[in-house]
Amino acid sequence: MTMEPRYILYFAILVSVVLFFEGIRQMFFDENANDPKTQRLRALSGGDQVETAMAQLRRKVDRPAWTRIPILGQLPGRMAQAGLTISPKRVFVMSGLAMGVTLFLGSPFVGIPVAALAAVFVGFVAPVGYINIVRNRRVDAFSRQLPDALDQMKRGLSVGHPVNTTIRAVASNMPDPVATEFQRMADQVVYGDSLPDAIEDMARRMDIEDTYYLAASIRIQHGTGGNLAAMLATLSTVIRNRFAMRRRIKAVSSEGRISAILLSALPFVMYVGTLLTAPDYYTSVQDDPLFYPMCAAILFFVIGNGLILRRLVNFKY
Known part of the structure; x- marks a missing residue:
């Protein structure tokens, strides 16, 4: 019994469509390849070169010429603060495709002007708004967890543990996002980076004032010595007082x-x-x-x- 040619054609079309969407999924939504833990394990396993591994651990954001564009230029840094591992280029490609599809499908029904507005919302406003919401939530959670992390570091230093051990203890005991950022710092130090540089990388990555205070404290202690535990306790108290002041200001200005x-x-x-x-x-x-x-x-x-x-x-x- 021979199969009709049209059924062979239908089967080939089905396989082609499945392979096409699987390629799109692996290109844009391969979560295992972009997972921070996978990147750290790959970097520490020796499979990558030193510079490539350090770049993955630091996750420094490149600053090409297009980053000077308002809103779009801030997108890579905000994605890093949000903890998103997808590349900004992929986000731009996906946004462009979403805008094109929305404009193409909507223009016959609602007209080109309305479809263009809908395309801008779907391909630009909605993704940027989502990234900003995720970024604000993660940065706010990190700021709230940071005093507890500093207190835990202070207790570890008070009983004689080294700084690297206290950082790993914070990464093991605290929830995300503090655990992820402190684990990345510890991995940088293990891979050969200095502790002050690793903390400054975290401060630039999160871009909040409290992390810059922490980086300055560690660098001062690393260069001149001193009681780092007492310094961390003072910094933790200052951060908590700042939170209390913010809540009062919000209550007064409500x-x-x-x-x-x-x-x-x-x-x-x-x-x-x-x-x-x-x-x-x-x-x-x-x-x-x-x-x-x-x-x-x-x-x-x-x-x-x-x-x-x-x-x-x-x-x-």
Whole structure:
């Protein structure tokens, strides 16, 4: 019994589609290859060259010319702070594909302008917003865990353990993200990097003020000596006091922040309400030559009002 040629063609098409999507999955979503633990084990096993291994452990972000672009230039650093192991280039490729697919599929149904706005949201606004949300959560968790990590290091140093041992103890006993960052520091030291440089790499990677204080403390103690345990205890107390001050500031400024949110959302609520109650309210004057300039001016002032209110109710502490 011979198989018909069309069934062979269908089977070949099915295999081609499966292989295509499997290649896409391995290219963009191979979690095992990009897992931090896998990278550290590969680096420490001797399978990579020294410079390549140290680059994987440090995860320093390259600064090519395109990083000067607003928002996009900050994306690699924010992805490193968020703990995302996927390459920024892959994110850009995936975002471009998402924008193209959204524009291609949406333009026949809603028109090119609306489809273009949807494409920008799907391919740019949503990924950047997701990265920022993950980054803020991870950095906030790291900041909250850092005083406990310093206290644990202080207790280890007080009983006579070396600094490297206390760092590994923090990596073993603390949850992520402190465990991941301290383990990466310990791996750098084991692979031949100096302790002050490893901590400075972590400080640049997380880019928060408390880690820079920790890096400065370790470098001072490494160069001049002194009681590092007492220094870490003082730094832990300072960080906790800063958190208490932040909570007080948030409590005092809560009324102003709520007022800013309501005032910023009020024009959009009025616009949607007008469209629902009187759909012809704006379309009846759409042919007037001043209609679009006035819309642009209103949008400009609304966005400016929101940015100014945000600056007024957000305090740097």
